[in-house]
Amino acid sequence: MTTQRIKFYQTGTYTAGNRLLDDEARTVQSRPDRTNSLNSGHRACQGCGEALGARYAIDAAMRAAHKRLIAINATGCLEVFSSPYPESAWQIPWMHSLFGNAPAVASGVAAALRAKGHDDVKVVAQGGDGATVDIGFGCLSGMFERNDEVLYICYDNEAYMNTGIQRSGATPPFARTNTTQAVGEAPGNLLGTGKNVPRIAMAHGIPYVATASVADLHDLEAKVATAMGMKGARYIHIHVPCPLGWGSDPAHTMKVARMAVESGLFPLFEARAGRVVDRTKIRRKVSVERYLELQTRFKHLFEPCRNDEAIAAIQAIADEHVATYGLLESEGL
Amino acid sequence: MVTVRIHGRGGQGVVTAAELLSTAAFTAGKQAQAFPSFGSERMGAPVMAFCRIDTRMIRTREAVTHPDVLIVQDPTLLHQVELFAGLSGEGYVLINSTFSLDELGIGEFLKSMPSDHVSVVPASDIGIKHLRRPIANTPMLGAFAALTGVIDLAAVQSAMRQKFPGSLGEANAAAAKDGYDHVVTHPAGERSGKDHARAN
Amino acid sequence: MRAQIEGSQAVAEAVVLCRPEVIAAYPISPQTHIVERLSRMVKGGEVGRCQYLNVESEFGALSVLIGASAAGARTYTATTSQGLLFMAEAVYNAAGLGLPIVMTIANRAVGAPINIWNDHSDSMALRDAGWIQLYAETCQEAADLHLQAFRLAEELSCPVMVCMDGYILTHAYEPIDLPDQSEVDSFLPPFSPVQVLDPSDPISIGAMVGPEAFTEVKYLAHRQHLRALTLVPDIADSFEQQFHRESGGLYRAYRMTDADTVIIALGSVIGTIKDTVDELRDEGIAIGCLKVGCYRPFPAMQLRAVLESVTRVIVVEKDLAVGIGGIVSADVRMALNGLPIPVHTVIAGLGGRSISAESLKHMVRDARAERLSEPYFLDLNMRVVDEELARRQEERQAGPLAEQLIRAVKAIGTKVV
Numbered sequence: 001m002t003t004q005r006i007k008f009y010q011t012g013t014y015t016a017g018n019r020l021l022d023d024e025a026r027t028v029q030s031r032p033d034r035t036n037s038l039n040s041g042h043r044a045c046q047g048c049g050e051a052l053g054a055r056y057a058i059d060a061a062m063r064a065a066h067k068r069l070i071a072i073n074a075t076g077c078l079e080v081f082s083s084p085y086p087e088s089a090w091q092i093p094w095m096h097s098l099f100g101n102a103p104a105v106a107s108g109v110a111a112a113l114r115a116k117g118h119d120d121v122k123v124v125a126q127g128g129d130g131a132t133v134d135i136g137f138g139c140l141s142g143m144f145e146r147n148d149e150v151l152y153i154c155y156d157n158e159a160y161m162n163t164g165i166q167r168s169g170a171t172p173p174f175a176r177t178n179t180t181q182a183v184g185e186a187p188g189n190l191l192g193t194g195k196n197v198p199r200i201a202m203a204h205g206i207p208y209v210a211t212a213s214v215a216d217l218h219d220l221e222a223k224v225a226t227a228m229g230m231k232g233a234r235y236i237h238i239h240v241p242c243p244l245g246w247g248s249d250p251a252h253t254m255k256v257a258r259m260a261v262e263s264g265l266f267p268l269f270e271a272r273a274g275r276v277v278d279r280t281k282i283r284r285k286v287s288v289e290r291y292l293e294l295q296t297r298f299k300h301l302f303e304p305c306r307n308d309e310a311i312a313a314i315q316a317i318a319d320e321h322v323a324t325y326g327l328l329e330s331e332g333l
Numbered sequence: 334m335v336t337v338r339i340h341g342r343g344g345q346g347v348v349t350a351a352e353l354l355s356t357a358a359f360t361a362g363k364q365a366q367a368f369p370s371f372g373s374e375r376m377g378a379p380v381m382a383f384c385r386i387d388t389r390m391i392r393t394r395e396a397v398t399h400p401d402v403l404i405v406q407d408p409t410l411l412h413q414v415e416l417f418a419g420l421s422g423e424g425y426v427l428i429n430s431t432f433s434l435d436e437l438g439i440g441e442f443l444k445s446m447p448s449d450h451v452s453v454v455p456a457s458d459i460g461i462k463h464l465r466r467p468i469a470n471t472p473m474l475g476a477f478a479a480l481t482g483v484i485d486l487a488a489v490q491s492a493m494r495q496k497f498p499g500s501l502g503e504a505n506a507a508a509a510k511d512g513y514d515h516v517v518t519h520p521a522g523e524r525s526g527k528d529h530a531r532a533n
Numbered sequence: 534m535r536a537q538i539e540g541s542q543a544v545a546e547a548v549v550l551c552r553p554e555v556i557a558a559y560p561i562s563p564q565t566h567i568v569e570r571l572s573r574m575v576k577g578g579e580v581g582r583c584q585y586l587n588v589e590s591e592f593g594a595l596s597v598l599i600g601a602s603a604a605g606a607r608t609y610t611a612t613t614s615q616g617l618l619f620m621a622e623a624v625y626n627a628a629g630l631g632l633p634i635v636m637t638i639a640n641r642a643v644g645a646p647i648n649i650w651n652d653h654s655d656s657m658a659l660r661d662a663g664w665i666q667l668y669a670e671t672c673q674e675a676a677d678l679h680l681q682a683f684r685l686a687e688e689l690s691c692p693v694m695v696c697m698d699g700y701i702l703t704h705a706y707e708p709i710d711l712p713d714q715s716e717v718d719s720f721l722p723p724f725s726p727v728q729v730l731d732p733s734d735p736i737s738i739g740a741m742v743g744p745e746a747f748t749e750v751k752y753l754a755h756r757q758h759l760r761a762l763t764l765v766p767d768i769a770d771s772f773e774q775q776f777h778r779e780s781g782g783l784y785r786a787y788r789m790t791d792a793d794t795v796i797i798a799l800g801s802v803i804g805t806i807k808d809t810v811d812e813l814r815d816e817g818i819a820i821g822c823l824k825v826g827c828y829r830p831f832p833a834m835q836l837r838a839v840l841e842s843v844t845r846v847i848v849v850e851k852d853l854a855v856g857i858g859g860i861v862s863a864d865v866r867m868a869l870n871g872l873p874i875p876v877h878t879v880i881a882g883l884g885g886r887s888i889s890a891e892s893l894k895h896m897v898r899d900a901r902a903e904r905l906s907e908p909y910f911l912d913l914n915m916r917v918v919d920e921e922l923a924r925r926q927e928e929r930q931a932g933p934l935a936e937q938l939i940r941a942v943k944a945i946g947t948k949v950v
Binding site: 094 | 736
């Protein structure tokens, strides 16, 4: 008897654009008419999570805005690798002003559009964690409290990467960067420092706050679409691995991002008007070690000897997220 | 050119007084410049404001160091700040008080000035009468008109009606008139605001 | 219509007449009256669809305008002193991006020590950022210059600072003639941007330019900026034709025919200097004054031409380049390079100190008798300075200078200045 292997494709997997899905449920990325807002030819590193995140996010925003979108970009990796003068990878109207003012510049664009009565044109602001969490924080808070008509997207690779891997207010505990080296009594970034900007955004009471990851394209696109359908100040915080800065294999970017989500370290949730309203449950929970071991920025926690205390502290953070957001609950929140 | 220096404390409308004076002069067809000299916004701090009135365009921007007219809205400044610095011997002095010059401790000091150039006006009381608050600036401007003749009462009142709408403008205009009348009815030599106060 | 109004109010009304579309401002003394009035007018619906944003800092204010201007809106803000410096990065950015933003600078000293009164240290600190700088002599001119500024900015794609002395002009009441809307509309057409963020025609703005092209970009920006040397007088002439008064321009000469001594200055002090010139002329001294109306670009050739046959020049400036001396005088010296004309630097009015005609006259006499030190600090209290210097010989003291001075002087504050 001859046998033939038959492959079954399941819906609701991680794959982008599945032929068994309804047309409406397919991702923007799987469509031939996707705008490629961030076109190929840019100068990002191999395996750059931010390039991926930006492409996903802006194409989704363009679809939602019927291609009437203006993007403002803070200084950083994305801006630098996408606009190598005299070329630009952007196929949409795009402006870069300064490191710390993207939220304010975007607020200004939104105000101009309003003054001119161009109600159909939408505004997106984007920046890395440095631009968002640190130097642009004042402007970000101002944009939030005024409830300006801007969707701000933060691509969080957890350090100042474009300047050579320095610590930011988003750098996780124990991570090695070039200003939190793995030396001394407390190697790596200090436990107990850092800010949670999604929660700070929620504290401003803005209409929509969400976290997302390049590991879950459907989820990311859906959140961008939701945000684009709303008015007022909106904030999406996307976790984007940086192979260079994190010391991970460029081929493992998606895997690293997925481990962050499945360990609970990077919870995926949505909030409206300051309250968490939904979250993405963890499919197969993993210990934080599965995540940490993929990145040399955490190598000092394992070599020359295991730092059980540090690893336990990181695990505790993950466990706290699981509890706070109900990431393993079978029912709703 | 006539130079006026107004002294008071933050919250007493010293700056507004200078503004109104300049508007009054403008209404009367003259050139006028008014500007303040103060620090950060704070109630109670000493404040000065200046006003220059002339027939020709006024170009200078320096502080008024040699005033022709001194208006003192708050007598508690009398011995604290060098109020009289630069006052010319032929100058005019208007002080808001119900006390006499001697009681204020400056009778000797002002003895050398022409008696019809100095007047003590119970402006705060006039303010209470018309505006229910001890607002001294508008009565003092009426008194200014009477004492110096630089501008007439009508111009002063017009400035008030322009600045303050409706009944508030009228009340200020009435207060200005009372200040004006006080000076007129207390001729040269009378150096006390007491009579007016007692009459009330 | 002519009325006795506050300088700040006149500026706000002039700005509104220019039909701004986006205003973003952060309050700081002595600019507050301008932005308060503007916010009231916008909120009251008097300015069409204009959007007024209350921002979280001056850096935020100019950043908002950078975005709005890039999206094609006519934009305005006002600031001073610490606020101008707080937005310094954005100031350079706006000029580099060629955005025609108009900004009022209510000139005020820059700390430390903190000082809220007038001098030019703020606008001088950013004189090289690429903005055009115009200085107003009177409140009337301050109002007029805003009309001219928008037209200038939009024709050149270059931002413009209109500088007016804080408190001295912002808080002064004087007679001001404000034009009506139809007159302003004839003078100032709607904003038509050179490049704009528009989904129908996407462009990328703000690229990084490397060593291979940066010099050319800067050179072209410099050339563009210099075009203002022609445009400023043209616009001033156009203004005069339409509104029947002299206003703006690169410079204005006063009684300079046959003058052997000329005082040069910026801003409101020119009024006091004109009175001083008249008094000295009455004494038989051949003196005139020259107001620099446009400081950037610096009208070097024009000043050289008009000062060529003068015996001496005295620059009275409200700023100090610590460690070297005059700022404006250095530019004047450069303009007169090669000519046998001594240029005296007189530092006056720092931190709001009143400049009197009396002091100016003494200074002129000293200058003419070649007794003036260089630079010369007008009305410097030598007694206090000498005491402090002597004290420092005795004891070493580190820390804030002003606080050390108070220890020596003991009582500052009750004096009527």
